[in-house]
Amino acid sequence: MRGVTIDEPRPAEHHRAPETEAELFARLYPSLRRFAAVAGPSDLEPDDLVQEAVAQALRLRPLTELDQPLAYLRRTMLNLARNRRRGLARSRRTLARVEPDHERHSEYSSDLADLERVGPVARAVLFLVEVEGWTFAAAAAQVGMTEQAARATASRARRRLRCEIEDEEGGG
């Protein structure tokens, strides 16, 4: 449950003055960036996704007024990524024109490309549980779904990835 505590206010003894927005963001940034890198589309810089989500949040209210800023921003990034993936294919095409294909994919090994076989939600859940060590219940809350749905999503994603990896290894 490493990630859970980061969303909680700093204990008073650690901060005499209330944490500023910039301080709060700086504290959340590493987690947000890693999440963006996993959940976001491969043709989008993680920092751009973080920036987009933060800007969106700032238009509504200061980060310090969010109950769970980390979860809020993660969920926002996930929705951005999900919408981009499904309904806004033109964004990808636009990015593709800006970045030539070889540049866009050069950073990506085939290992990482396999993860594209499952969607942003599945990647996010797997990442939070398998890599970050969250419980399913906590991960589900972060991405805005039920624990049961998170478990099902992770299970099916694992199966699909397992098949992809086995095919890849079997086929060389």
Place this chain on the structure above:
Amino acid sequence: MTDDIERRLEQRAGRGEPTGADHVWRAARREADVPVPRRNLPAAAAAAAMAAALLIGAVAISTGDGPRDPDIDSGPTHGSAPELVVAQSASSLVRYDDCATVLDDLKEQALERVGPYGLDASVGYYPGYYVQATAERRFDVDSVSAQAKQSETNTQEAGVDEPDVVETDGEHLFDVRGGTLRVTDIGAARVTATVPLHLVDVMGAVLIGDRLVVFANEPLSSPRQGEAKVVVIDVSGRPTVTERLAVDGTLVDVRAVDDQVHLVTVSAPTIEFTYAAGYDDAAEESATAANKERIRASTLADWLPTRTVTDGDGDVVSLRTQLTDCADIRHPKEFAGFDQTTLVTLDLDDLSASGSSSVQASSLLVYGTTDSVYTATTQYEDFAGIEDTTRPASSEPHTDIHRFVLGDDPAYAGSGRVAGFVGDQFGLSEHDGYLRVASTTWEAGAESRVTVLRVDGGELVETGVVDGLGLNEDIQGVRFVGDLGYVVTFRRTDPLYVVDLRDPDAPRLAGKLQVPGYSEYLHPIADGLVLGVGVDGTDSGRLTGAAMSLFDVHDPAAPTRVDLEAFGRDTASKMADDHHAFTWDGDTRTAYVPVGLFAAGHRIEVVRVEDDSLTLIGTVWPSGEGAPGKAAFDRTVIVGDRLLSVSPEGIQVSDLDTLEPIAWVPYS
């Protein structure tokens, strides 16, 4: 293997080149506060992402672990139920005999499909987001009445109102963004009331006489799903909330015809399943067995949505009563999933008496005419990119469409199916007894088509199809006008296809125009002239910024673009994903379009159509005493001789003719 997946995830988490917290923070601040372009992301991409962000902007985070009330009153509901009867293609809907039959059937279906993680239905997602995010578009050629000189919500069909975040009665402007009602006295140019509505994700409102009816989604307020919220506010004097309605599930969309308001909601079962403790077969078999027991022990309360009504003081009028009588629930012969679509026709005098009718199928978008409501659902991979085993197996994506006839004696009319994905409500159009549907398939690369369905009789029967539109391209914009359909696809350039639908048995491609960029929103302004709002581009396919095109389609076989007004490099228009942002004054042949650099700092561009040309006659920026340096204008409202440019920050009141600023009305 799990370790291998973990390794890949860890590797992916470290991809890219971090620019640092400080850099991202400052960039986000700039983006939120001032209109500066974001690095590395061209206008269209950012605008699209931002539109999506705005749509999900008010989402609250919930653990979804709220208390679950198992008590449900499954007694008869009140009010006249609209006959929402839906059928899967090639099969008619079946009415349940009674509640016992409903429960037995659902259990039987569930026992066949339940697994170690329960039923993998579309839990936790909000169809409304996707409907909105894929850009609803609508039009009404005369969206500004020349006589009353008061603009109305830009709707797809005349006489069918749709919820918007801004409404006006000609004297007041009602703005419900952010879950707060702000009432502005237009003549006095000041906010006269601010009423917190305690709503999270506001879809919009409709004004019915002196009552403002506000619609919203409350995400994940129960273990498995959210709530659709309706708030009725008496605005005859000081705004007063008179009643509230909460319905389990998600609000998909709303249509209002005359004084009747129709909600379409989708709900899911709320059974709390167990799950496999490990990934081995034994653990999964054990969990599956346990889940089957839970299904066997389930009650109606676990399957059917409920409604709760409270009065203006917050006192409960009715608590979690079953939304729809079992006798008013239909199911297709062919299993269509555990989601339930419900049409609720509101009784604005007594919300607890609102009628409803349900069908055991999901819905993702709604299209309405004055006498019909169509719902549509596309079956394809779910958003996680993995199959959903609770839905019917399908080798190819297809969209099921169901038609319900409204009126004094609402009735089921028919259902049909088309290949592919229908992007938004503008992909549907009813005309002279036929439904025309624009969809995109991906059998061997993207390809779009227009299917014609006859709507009389028991089912929607295909009479003709035009396919092969935009190979390897998606539909960007579509508009049906009379006997013609205009379909815009895009990859490197913008093919505008004109489809001749005069013979529904033999629709045909009449003409095609290839121009740089693309149009996302098409707005017919007169016979033979269509405005297109979208993105300009180069011949090589590079997008440059927001633009408006004027198409001459007098000759369907030879459409031409007669003029183009580009709004500047890297600009984007909020029109891309929200047609409500568009206002057309047919009296002066003037269009009002919010344009800006990404979502921050949108101004209003005012463009007049004169003969066969577009003339930019002015731009509205925040101005006047107390005006901020920038504002994200996203609506324009015309009242008398005043132009109101509305933003979340406040309202710019301008002279309609000269665009000279009169006053800035701050919201805070």
